[in-house]
Amino acid sequence: MDFDLTEEQRLLQDSVARLLGDKYGFEQRKGYMKSPDGWSREIWAQFAELGLLGLPFGEDEGGFGGGPVETLLVAEQIGRFITLEPWLSTVVIGGGFLRHGASQELRNELVPQVAAGEMLLAFAQVERQSRYDLFDVTTTAKKDGSSWVINGRKGYVVHGDSADRLIVTARVAGGQRDLKGIGVFLVDAKDPGVQRRGYRTVDGQRAAEIELSNVRALAVLGNPEDGLPLVDQVVDESIAALAGEAVGAMQAAHDMTIDYMKTRQQFGRPIGSFQALQHRAADMLVALEQSRSMSYFAAMSAAERNPLERRKAMASVKVQIGRSARFVGQQSIQLHGGIAMTIEYACGHYFKRLTVNDSMFGDADHYVRYLAETGGLVAAA
Structure with a gap:
C-alpha cells in the first residue's frame, strides 16, 4: 500500500511544523502554561490562519476539507511539541459531533466560528x-x-x-x-x-x-x-488523532534521548558508545515504528462504517500505542538519568503527555480486556 503523502499533505505537515518550531520552544511553552487560559490565544489565531481549526469540515461550510490522514499529520506535530491549545477538544472531538450529529442549520452557525477560532468546544x-x-x-x-x-x-x-x-x-x-x-x-x-x-x-x-x-x-x-452510536463514532475518530499525537511525542522523546546519548560523557566516552544502551535505544525505535504503523492503520480505520469492526481496530491501536508509549517514555527517562526527573527539562513532560494520552477514552489494559471479550481483532478460524 502506498503511504506516500500528497503535495498538499506535505505542505500541511511542513506548515504546522514550521509554525510550532518557531513559536513553541520548551521555554515558550512554559510561558503559555502560565497565561490566564493556560495556553496561547496568539497561537490559536495562527492555527485559524493556517486552516487547522476548520480542518475536518467541508469546504462548503468554510472548512479545510481534510480527512483522517490530514488530522493525523497535524496531531503528530501537536504531540511533537506537546502543545497546550484545545485543538483536540474543539476541532477533533467537538468537530466530530458537529459533523456527524448536528443539523445543517447548526453547522452553518457554528462551523465558521470554530474555523475562525471564535468558538471553543x-x-x-x-x-x-x-x-x-x-x-x-x-x-x-x-x-x-x-x-x-x-x-x-x-x-x-x-x-x-x-x-x-x-x-x-x-x-x-x-x-x-x-x-x-x-x-x-x-x-x-x-x-x-x-x-x-x-x-x-x-x-x-x-x-x-x-x-x-x-x-x-x-x-x-x-x-x-439513542446517542451512544454517535459518541462511539466520535471517540473512535478521536483515538485515531490521539495515536498521531502519541507518535509525535514518542518521536521527540526518542530524538532527544539519542542526542543526549551522543553528548553525555561517562568513563571518558559518550554513553551512546555502550552496547547495552544502544540496544535499549534500538528497542525504543522499534516501539516507535510499530506505533507509527498503527497510527496509519487508525487513520485508515476511522471511516469504517461497521461500528464493531471500527471499535476493534481502535482497540488494537490503543493497546499497541499505549504499551509502546509507556516503554519509550520509561526508557527515555532511564537513559537520561536524573536530569529527566526535573521539571526544567522537557523529557519528563513528554512522558507525562504520553501517560495522559494513553488514559484518554481507555488505556491499553482496558482495550486488551475488550478485545479478549469480543474475540480479538481477527476471529479465530
Whole structure:
C-alpha cells in the first residue's frame, strides 16, 4: 500500500511544523502554561490562519476539507511539541459531533466560528463512577416543552474551563449502564446553571469539573434517545488523532534521548558508545515504528462504517500505542538519568503527555480486556 503523502499533505505537515518550531520552544511553552487560559490565544489565531481549526469540515461550510490522514499529520506535530491549545477538544472531538450529529442549520452557525477560532468546544462525558465506559451515565436530561433540562456532574472535561459550548452526554431513559436512552446535548458553558472548576492536568493542559443544575440545552446532537452510536463514532475518530499525537511525542522523546546519548560523557566516552544502551535505544525505535504503523492503520480505520469492526481496530491501536508509549517514555527517562526527573527539562513532560494520552477514552489494559471479550481483532478460524 502506498503511504506516500500528497503535495498538499506535505505542505500541511511542513506548515504546522514550521509554525510550532518557531513559536513553541520548551521555554515558550512554559510561558503559555502560565497565561490566564493556560495556553496561547496568539497561537490559536495562527492555527485559524493556517486552516487547522476548520480542518475536518467541508469546504462548503468554510472548512479545510481534510480527512483522517490530514488530522493525523497535524496531531503528530501537536504531540511533537506537546502543545497546550484545545485543538483536540474543539476541532477533533467537538468537530466530530458537529459533523456527524448536528443539523445543517447548526453547522452553518457554528462551523465558521470554530474555523475562525471564535468558538471553543469541550466534551463533558466522564463521571466519577464511569471510568472508561461511555455508556455509564447518571447525568439526566428531562423534556420540558420543546427543550431539554439537564442536571448532573461531569469530571475531567478537557479544556472545559475555557470552552464556549459543552457537548454533554445525559440519560433520558433507562438505567445507569443501559446502552439505550443516552442523549448528546449542546450546552452554553456560560449558562447560569453551569458551574466550572478549572485545574491544570499532570501534562500541563487544562480541564474542569462541571456541575449542571437545570441547564437548558441549546440543541440535540443526533438521536436524543439513542446517542451512544454517535459518541462511539466520535471517540473512535478521536483515538485515531490521539495515536498521531502519541507518535509525535514518542518521536521527540526518542530524538532527544539519542542526542543526549551522543553528548553525555561517562568513563571518558559518550554513553551512546555502550552496547547495552544502544540496544535499549534500538528497542525504543522499534516501539516507535510499530506505533507509527498503527497510527496509519487508525487513520485508515476511522471511516469504517461497521461500528464493531471500527471499535476493534481502535482497540488494537490503543493497546499497541499505549504499551509502546509507556516503554519509550520509561526508557527515555532511564537513559537520561536524573536530569529527566526535573521539571526544567522537557523529557519528563513528554512522558507525562504520553501517560495522559494513553488514559484518554481507555488505556491499553482496558482495550486488551475488550478485545479478549469480543474475540480479538481477527476471529479465530
